[in-house]
Amino acid sequence: MHSTAPRRGAVAAALALGLVAPLAACSAEPASSADAQQYASWEEVLEAADGQTVKLWMYGGDEQGNAYVNDVLVPAAAELGVTLEQVPIADTPDALNRILSEVQAGETDGEVDLVWVNGNNFGTGKEAGAWECGWTDLLPNMALTDPDDPLLLNDFGTPVDGCEAPWHKAQFTFVYNSDTVTDVPTTLDELLEWAKANPGRFTYPAPPDFTGSVFVREVLYSVHGGPDGVPLAYSEEDFAELTPALFETLQELEPYLWREGTTYPQNSNELNELYANGEVDFTMTYGPATLTALVEDGTYPAGTKVLTLEEGTVGNASFLGLASTSGSKAGAMVVANLALSVEQQVAKAQPDVWGQFTVLDLDQLSDEQRAQFEALPESPVVPSYDVLSENANPELASAWVTPIDEEWRRLVLTQ
Amino acid sequence: MLTTPLPGADARARQRASRERWVGLAMVAPALAVAGVVVVGGIGMSVVQSVGLLPLVGEARFTLDAYVANGDELLTGLALSLGIATASTLLSSVIGLAAAVIITQGRITGRLVAGLSAVTIPVPHLVGAAAVGLLVADSGLLPRWFGVEPGAWPDLVGGPWWVAVVLEYTWKESAFIALVVAGVLATRVARYDETAALLGASRARRLRHIVIPLATPAVIVSAIIVFVYTFGSYEVAWLLGRPYPEPLPVLAFRLFNSITLTSRPEAAAVAVITTVVSLLAVAVGMALLRRTPLWR
Numbered sequence: 241m242h243s244t245a246p247r248r249g250a251v252a253a254a255l256a257l258g259l260v261a262p263l264a265a266c267s268a269e270p271a272s273s274a275d276a277q278q279y280a281s282w283e284e285v286l287e288a289a290d291g292q293t294v295k296l297w298m299y300g301g302d303e304q305g306n307a308y309v310n311d312v313l314v315p316a317a318a319e320l321g322v323t324l325e326q327v328p329i330a331d332t333p334d335a336l337n338r339i340l341s342e343v344q345a346g347e348t349d350g351e352v353d354l355v356w357v358n359g360n361n362f363g364t365g366k367e368a369g370a371w372e373c374g375w376t377d378l379l380p381n382m383a384l385t386d387p388d389d390p391l392l393l394n395d396f397g398t399p400v401d402g403c404e405a406p407w408h409k410a411q412f413t414f415v416y417n418s419d420t421v422t423d424v425p426t427t428l429d430e431l432l433e434w435a436k437a438n439p440g441r442f443t444y445p446a447p448p449d450f451t452g453s454v455f456v457r458e459v460l461y462s463v464h465g466g467p468d469g470v471p472l473a474y475s476e477e478d479f480a481e482l483t484p485a486l487f488e489t490l491q492e493l494e495p496y497l498w499r500e501g502t503t504y505p506q507n508s509n510e511l512n513e514l515y516a517n518g519e520v521d522f523t524m525t526y527g528p529a530t531l532t533a534l535v536e537d538g539t540y541p542a543g544t545k546v547l548t549l550e551e552g553t554v555g556n557a558s559f560l561g562l563a564s565t566s567g568s569k570a571g572a573m574v575v576a577n578l579a580l581s582v583e584q585q586v587a588k589a590q591p592d593v594w595g596q597f598t599v600l601d602l603d604q605l606s607d608e609q610r611a612q613f614e615a616l617p618e619s620p621v622v623p624s625y626d627v628l629s630e631n632a633n634p635e636l637a638s639a640w641v642t643p644i645d646e647e648w649r650r651l652v653l654t655q
Numbered sequence: 656m657l658t659t660p661l662p663g664a665d666a667r668a669r670q671r672a673s674r675e676r677w678v679g680l681a682m683v684a685p686a687l688a689v690a691g692v693v694v695v696g697g698i699g700m701s702v703v704q705s706v707g708l709l710p711l712v713g714e715a716r717f718t719l720d721a722y723v724a725n726g727d728e729l730l731t732g733l734a735l736s737l738g739i740a741t742a743s744t745l746l747s748s749v750i751g752l753a754a755a756v757i758i759t760q761g762r763i764t765g766r767l768v769a770g771l772s773a774v775t776i777p778v779p780h781l782v783g784a785a786a787v788g789l790l791v792a793d794s795g796l797l798p799r800w801f802g803v804e805p806g807a808w809p810d811l812v813g814g815p816w817w818v819a820v821v822l823e824y825t826w827k828e829s830a831f832i833a834l835v836v837a838g839v840l841a842t843r844v845a846r847y848d849e850t851a852a853l854l855g856a857s858r859a860r861r862l863r864h865i866v867i868p869l870a871t872p873a874v875i876v877s878a879i880i881v882f883v884y885t886f887g888s889y890e891v892a893w894l895l896g897r898p899y900p901e902p903l904p905v906l907a908f909r910l911f912n913s914i915t916l917t918s919r920p921e922a923a924a925v926a927v928i929t930t931v932v933s934l935l936a937v938a939v940g941m942a943l944l945r946r947t948p949l950w951r
Binding site: 331333334336337340344360361364367368440446448499502503504506513514517518519641642649653654 | 712794806899912
């Protein structure tokens with residue numbers, strides 16, 4: 241019977257090989273977009289969309305955003321015959337990774353239809369074939385946007401190419417407690433000086449957190465005298481020449497940060513908690529619109545104010561990307577078009593709803609439509625988009641983002 | 656007409672034995688297949704990805720780059736994970752054993768401890784981690800109760816010693832060990848204990864010579880499970896930890912989710928290393944188990 245042992249071994253080996261070999265064989269190939277989902281006109285899209293279910297994957301850490309989608313956008317989509325479901329995620333790369341895994345597996349009816357996306361998530365996804373492209377021309381409401389708006393043509397330096405439909409604009413904003421900060425900084429340089437003069441009262445989230453990452457890029461602009469000092473397109477030479485001054489500045493700053501800079505908040509929520517708890521005097525956000533409600537309900541100190549910097553801050557637009565692996569592309573297009581409509585953009589801009597700035601060009605609207613935007617209430621905490629976006633700085637190309645984040649990890653976090 | 660039954664009977668017996676073996680194999684086949692798909696499929700996928708044979712972009716070719724790409728972070732992560740898992744396992748074993756002894760005493764305190772352990776088990780680790788965070792963070796319930804300023808409170812959450820992480824694991828896993836060990840003790844210890852008591856052995860001597868030796872195999876087995884679990888668990892360490900250094904599972908997940916397309920093989924490499932270390936830990940634990948006198 242001693243012959244069974246090797247035979248059993250051979251069976252196990254064959255079993256293992258049989259399981260592993262097909263895995264190795266199916267290396268990544270871009271999923272060929274299903275021809276059944278190509279549409280020539282908006283009518284065809286509407287017809288195909290009827291009865292489809294669309295899953296919108298979006299960052300779920302913003303309660304107002306969740307409420308807007310579920311209470312306003314979902315019912316409106318249902319009227320058009322599309323069942324919209326929100327999939328709240330911790331971070332946008334979760335959605336991108338899901339699509340990439342589906343692309344790898346050749347899936348054509350994946351779990352992801354729409355993704356709230358921009359920046360390097362969009363750029364990397366486009367490179368890897370995660371997005372359906374060239375479909376936004378079909379959307380009737382695209383006519384309400386400015387065709388030459390640079391924020392809508394390039395997403396962190398990656399040409400949009402109809403691979404995503406605009407959703408809202410954002411302005412990076414510093415927030416401070418005016419009860420404890422008496423000598424208010426007016427430039428980023430002064431803010432860093434303030435941090436050094438008040439040890440332990442300032443910090444920023446650790447990149448690759450979105451907010452922490454943009455803070456580091458703001459400092460990069462600042463140490464080179466503004467956005468003009470840094471070419472938007474990435475090159476290794478520029479990186480080698482320009483970033484040493486940035487990391488030197490951040491290393492010098494480190495001992496004066498919260499917990500002496502031995503650690504950093506892991507994400508912007510942790511920083512917001514520190515601010516709400518009075519442990520630091522500054523926080524920062526891409527969504528200043530939420531501040532009004534946070535001050536009103538007492539989460540943030542009553543003295544909370546927006547800090548406008550002389551040199552301006554980074555502004556960008558965010559989009560709805562359509563997954564190349566989606567099986568409900570028509571439904572997704574209908575939702576993207578709906579999200580661009582005047583009614584939805586106005587509803588979303590209400591400070592007590594979500595307060596997101598519109599991507600529509602007010603000059604393209606009728607007087608009546610424009611009046612709806614002009615009637616939006618003013619906030620005691622947050623100035624209007626015009627004031628916030630004054631001197632708005634362009635975002636660096638997304639190719640800059642990952643190298644800076646990784647270098648920050650190597651030179652600042654782990655030192 | 657003289658028959659020689661022995662060779663034929665021998666052959667039949669051998670045939671029967673062989674048939675039984677195949678029947679046995681056929682009966683465990685479904686279980687083997689499921690375990691095979693999960694273990695061989697999952698781990699096989701990770702191994703294949705980690706050596707560059709399943710890239711997201713570019714050509715598939717064998718390379719070990721993914722194993723060296725994060726050399727330093729991998730070593731610090733390994734040390735940190737081993738530290739967290741060892742501390743959690745030791746603390747849980749000591750507390751769990753003590754709780755098991757109290758439970759088997761069977762008095763009202765015993766029933767209380769058994770009840771507490773039973774309630775602890777079904778709490779998911781994620782909920783446990785959130786609860787520990789709310790309790791002991793700078794802005795948590797405890798510092799507020801004691802009126803301690805956030806700056807004066809020790810860095811338990813996200814601090815350099817990972818106290819909150821070990822605390823959460825110890826809380827959950829000591830309850831697990833307590834129930835497993837109490838189950839073993841309840842069936843085996845009573846008779847020996849009573850006999851020894853009748854023969855005049857003191858409480859301390861009974862504990863030392865009867866209860867602890869009887870409990871040791873169960874403690875070792877459950878400690879192996881706790882070690883491997885805490886070594887490979889992600890959410891508690893992420894929620895209550897700090898951005899650097901990272902335990903292996905957190906490192907693997909960050910790399911997997913990283914926006915750089917080439918970092919997926921690196922994530923798979925970290926996962927493979929985590930698996931190998933876990934298997935080694937099981938091997939060491941089983942070797943220890945075989946050396947206990949009561950192992951059957």
